[in-house]
Amino acid sequence: MAPDTVIALAAAGIEDDLLERHHHPAWATVRRLLHHRLFVTGLLLFSIIAIVAALAPWIAPVDPNKLAMRQKFLPPSPEHLFGTDNFGRSLWSRVVWGAQLSMIIGSAVVAINAVFGTLIGAAAGYFRSLDNVLMRINDALMAFPAVLLAIGVTAVLGPSVNDVIIALGVVYTPRTARIVRSSVIVLREMEYVQAAVAAGAGHWRILRRHILPNAMAPLIVQLSFLFAYAVLTEATLSFLGVGAVPPTPTWGNIMAEGRQYMIDAPWIITIPGAALMITVLGLNLLGDGLRDVLDPRLRIQQ
């Protein structure tokens, strides 16, 4: 997370590493990743959740929203793997479909951040005239506590999954933009870029060929942690009752509805919470591994 720390120190010493990476072949990086213990553990955990999510229609054929009032509050058993909730709905179904929703939301938010964060960050870093304006707005958006801004935007847009995605995109893009901007600012001043400018290369070409490829490393690390934050914040929003509207089976919603019954049916809370934790843990380990391999310098900064 700590993007401001990144900013504080990025300028101090990122030059050398960015220059180095210009010459790193991709497959060597992949090999180093796969030898990194934390990375592999994280990848494993995350993959479990992702695969479960992908296979949802086959492994959870029961409609997660199907009411069965006569079967409420059944504890986990061979028949009902995760038990049932206050409406008799299968918790297994709801958690599995919840996994799919988390994956969709996480990926979408990451995609939005990747695209818009890069656009805004690069524009601000490269074109000095835009920097001031863009960063003022950026800072204003970052001044809001993340959850409150998310609540506000979701309230405006509406309580559907798509709107939550947009809201989370709005909340986190400023932070991503900051990171890209830092890299771009440093790279802009480097010799080979100056040489290209002197040779008359167009802005777009310079950005595309020289600057952006080298700014990718910090971005990729950030995106990995971002996936985790997106899933976590979405769960928080649902839990507060301001996320995707019930009966959509997001993990946060399941826990919110289960809260009133936590004395009698604690599994409604403990199981989705555990799933959430595994997902976030996996992503954090992934991010750590990526950072260690791609950008050791950043270890101080994260």
Next chain:
Amino acid sequence: MRRALPISLGLLAGLAFGIAPTRAEPFKCPHVGGDFTFGQEANINSLDQMTSGTISTRNIAMNMFESLMTRDENFSPILELADSLAESSDHLTYTFKLRQGVRFHNGKEMTSADVVASFDRYARIGLYRSTLGNVDRWDAPDKDTFVITLKKVQPTFLEILSSFSAPIVIVPAEEKDDPPMQLKSIGTGPWQLVESIPGGYVKLKRYDGYKPNTNFEQKTGFGGYKQACFNTVTFRIVTEPQARVAGLKTGELQGVEDLPTKSLPDLKTDQHITILPLQNWWIQISQPNTSVPPTDNLMFRKAVQAVLDMDEIMDAASDDNYRLNVGFQYPNQAFYSDAGKETYNIKDPALAKKYLAKSGYQGEPVILLTDKDYPAMYNSALVMQQQMQAVGINAQLKVVDWPTSAQMALKSDTGWNLFYTGWGTQPALGALATMQFFVEPGAVYHPKGEIDDPEILALWNDMNSLPTLQGRKEAFAKMQKYALEQVYTLPLGSLTKVQAVRSNVKGYVPYRIPRMSNVWFDH
């Protein structure tokens, strides 16, 4: 004057604690003293009873203020700050003889000048100031007499005057110009304000100069013979249901306004707690939008009405704390009628399918507009959706939050077919207040072009203008039957609100508000 007739369970519980309606002596506190703390569920935004109609305000304000007329235990109109009332033979003039020796909390004696000033303020900024629309003027010929003169004969005037939704409470004339929501808390009631901390609590203390109404022997409804037995009463805002349960169990709270049903089995075994269910808190209702298809089609609406299993719906809505109720009034009320009962709880899917076929329904989506803030609304919509889908109706949920759904339901073109809400205050106020929902402006069934159904309008006029009580009762029964047969609304059932007190608290009888008078600690 009327006596409190014990009909509801809550009242029966109250009987057990010693309120025998046939005692000749007025009520006397068996024990005076102690500080009572009550757990209230919602925040209050103001104690200005004239401009605020919210329940949380009324809970507290109606312990501090009194009015000219109010309602008794069965919601029938009674006199409060007046000894007698004379109606002129032309039915246009009402002469109130005020009670003597009534003092405000600041010591000032109440006279007709104060009543005039209170009415003036209400006419200016009262929440329901339009109810005084038919009043020509009010006068105070002497300090003990207050006269209201109407423009036209209105047999229902007293019922409206005694409404408790945002009543015309009597305050000192000096408060006449207090801005809206900022009325100073100086009333004539047995309790006076000590301090109010928004978001925290409101503390009241016994008003030693209180003059009880000797025309009664017991408290009844909002009025009657009231005595403050406690030294102080603190209304603490406890919005979390579990926190109220916890507070009750530890004894930090000696009474709570509402308990979640889930906690009842555990609490029932606790010797130190007395559970007091208040039946008929509100009617859970689903309102069809008759301006848009397919709910604009009578046969379709009849199909929906036919498929509903009210027990299943109300069980989910209220966690099994409900009673089935026909119509828009409760059995203990004067106007109660079961006219139209054949339309209620039909639960016949075959019949529903027949109606569906007749309606020519092609599978268009039917939007159920509900909210996630009130479990009763949400749960009843969920169950109804399943019941409707079972006979082939394409029922879709639209779940938003309460402010949004309330806003959407005000118009007919915002994309909904059935709106989920509850009628709480109106049925308690009476048949008249409730049937107001079926006439423009603001008819809940949203007639096309906002033009009243002429039959409904005619019956409504009868309810308002027929000179005899019997005539008006019959008009109501007919109007209820018609509204149900046209499926202008779908009453699902009546919700029970569960309150509780510590076992050493006696005399507490749940009502529309938590009444702090005639309640004492057992010594």
Next chain:
Amino acid sequence: MGGIIIRRLGSAVPILLIVSLITFAMIHLIPGDPAAAIAGLSATQEQIANIRHDLGLDQPLLTQLWRWYAGLLHGNLGRSLLLGQPVVQATMLRLPVTLALSAYALVITLLIGLGSGIIAALRQNSWVDQVAMIFAMIGISLPNFYLGLLMIIFFAVDLRWLPTGGYIAFTDDPFGWLATSTMPAVSLALLLAGLLARITRSTMLEVLRQDYIRTARAKGLPRRLVVVKHALANALIPITTVVGIIVSLLISGSVVTETLFSIPGIGQLLTQAVLNRDYPMVQGGLFITTALLVLVNIGVDVCYALLDPRVRYDGA
């Protein structure tokens, strides 16, 4: 020094301006009627219309915005629709609650985070290091409301050691405050302690490798002196910059924690305000909160300038 402060304060003004505009636009774009929210169930149209008029909600938007800025200049942020009291008063009453809770959480964070980070760095790659980092990892991965719920189930419901929620002010009863604040503070602190531990460890490791440390050790200075004087002092720089983040996360986290444990703080106030369309409260409350965050960040920048080694070694 003074120059830095004035410059940063100056740049805060346009940010706060934009923040207030964004807030205003946002809350007025939110569907839903505050008058309907206040009126509650079974409200008639007349009631809702009267409420709307009495609260000035039927005025044109620009008028409302203008009035708000005019009020701001006088220190008046309007009156809460839901609570009926002035916004400033409501916020100031709730702020100490959140601050007390945050302070408690911050103490836990610093103790556990700094402590385990330093120890892990000093004993790099030992089992102490591994365990500390695993806990830190779990800390940042555990959703704080999940931890809160688990703690409630375990400590409040099963063991009955602590209450399930509610709040007792420190001034009323210090032990009661401790009892009601411990679970919320811990659930807030865990994520932050984890973050702090990891950053502290990394920073310490980096600093310990620096030349001047080796020089100082080579000179024969005792280890503890080296660690405390040089390493820790220099490690404080990046850690200070994290404080700004931590405070922001504390306020964010307090939204959920206060709702979960029914604590009447700023987070709960603002959430309820948004849910009930309490426009003045959202506008004013968010403004005050973000102004505070901006101030904290300025303070952090100042500390950073103070701690910067270039400044320090110039003086030494």
